[in-house]
Amino acid sequence: MSALNTLFERVKAEDRAALIGYLPAGYPAVAESKDLLTAMLDGGCDLVEVGVPYSDPVMDGPTIQAAAGTALRNGFRLRETFDVVKAVTDHGGHAVVMTYWNPVHHYGVDAFARDLAAAGGHGLITPDLVPDEAEDWLDVSEGHGLDRIFLVAPSSSEERIVRTVKASSGFVYATAVMGVTGARESVGAGAAELVRRTRAHTDLPIGVGLGVRSGDHAAEVASFADAVIVGSAFVTAAQEGTGAVRALAEELAGGVRRKSGHATVAP
């Protein structure tokens, strides 16, 4: 049983959704990013996604693009990802890494998995790697006991959802809307529908991301998903420091516990 399985079972036993927060490693610099991520844990995130800053983040909107650019200009090196993951682990938290594929490809898939596992990381979220191209990662992740979090999207066919959840472990990442990352006014009715379609093919927990920014959003998503994933809103809060990050985490943690089961999805 993987660490993520245990985590989601515990959350489920509390009859609530999990809160997953994203921040890039090395933003604004490595030491500060460790503090920001631990503030996210202290505020109530069950799991953190440690983002790898990348030069060509095609799935990211302006907020995360700018943060990745800042981290790279401040000298972020890929191997520091593992230092940041270790800081989360040492703080008693749980971390997965979210990364575009080329840095992993270049580092070496096996070496990356080895170093991530050694730092206490639980797995990888791969926004531009679909299972079709993931043969080496499927092998390597087994060997190192890491989870593979692939994405499903509103445009995914049934056939693709089946293929994706079959290759996934830990949880499945459902992108709520068609688009790039960024806080939005509403999460969109498509999210609940995507979760329903995905649920038909898997018992894995399903996390919903893209656009969540408030406690009310979190409560809304928690009414139909197993995890609420928040990225850009944390990056925006990080510009104000650890206090703002912690406060946002607390608000969202309240949201995932408030799920009423009959919350309506905003149009």
Added chain:
Amino acid sequence: MSEASTVTEQRRNPHDPDERGHFGPYGGRFMPEALIGALDELAAEYDKAQRDPAFTEEFDTLLREYANRPSLLTEAPRFAEHAGGVRIFLKREDLNHTGSHKINNVLGQALLTKRMGKKRVIAETGAGQHGVATATACALMGLDCTVYMGQVDTERQALNVARMNLLGATVIPVATGSRTLKDAINEALRDWVTNVDTTHYLLGTAAGAHPFPMMVRNFHTVIGEEARRQILEKAGRLPDAVAACVGGGSNAIGIFHGFIDDPDVRLVGFEPGGHGIESGEHGATLSHGTPGVLHGARSYLLQDDDGQTIEAYSISAGLDYPGVGPEHAWLKDTGRAEYRSVTDDEAMDAFQLLSRTEGIIPAIESAHALAGALVLGRELGPDGLIVVSLSGRGDKDMDTAAKHFGYVEDS
């Protein structure tokens, strides 16, 4: 049958990638799941279109009656004197409508856009050749057109921005990253993932995720097929070498494919050497890059020790791309094609030389192939025969050229 008609007849050729788009270890689909459905739809529509005589006929008619195909094959004897007396023939893609080879691919993809029932097209452009060609095809077919162009390029290619505006396209300057072609592609992909239901991404080179590399190649194979027939008519034999510039690699893959099954014909791609390889400021992806993943495919890539993309540089706005089409990566590894680099200065010397010896002003992109042909010619000796892909005309480059040669003050 028209001269252009064979372009879509050679599907299922042995040089096609596997069904998931792999050329050996290269290519594939390293894309967000959200776009896989659109790529599947495009691949299915393209497959259907290839088997539909109505599509083939419409495409061939457009190439003939609108794009001005077949393009000429012109001998360049006064230019060739500077290459040790070798015979050099120029495949005149500069004479196509819109002034470059790009029109072949955009007409094909615009037809597919209509077949898919999509009303909106987005595209990236570097020098503006592909943007102008896309805006042209969209005007012709009544499609809404948005072109992403790096801010650096909108400045150095202002005239092409005006052309696109005149043709009814919206040009969006991209101010992220290096503010050139690579970032324009990033921004176009972000638009596509947001608007994929209504929008076709009309990618301008034989790169990106499957089916783009194969499809774009096939739309350009007409270049090589015409050139092969024409050189046999004019010279009575196959050339010793075919030379083309390589940025993303679309004109090169198009002309190479006319000769790919002729093992005695050397296929030579010339990449932008910029200020010289040792300066680090270049775009010679195949000659000096390493395998990696960018913009949807595994191929060669300019990247640092952490797999971060290194910004490419070239005096040519159409060549400064840090990636390259995956089939070129495979042709390099198998040894079927060879890739070399040409510096800014060498390219500009060839640019001026062709202008003054033949009265043909080439695109600076194409001048890289011309500079390469001068070197190849001296290697081959006076009995040699070279076909050069003159992929575009140089009108768009006059500002850059005037500054380079000091005809006007560099402001």
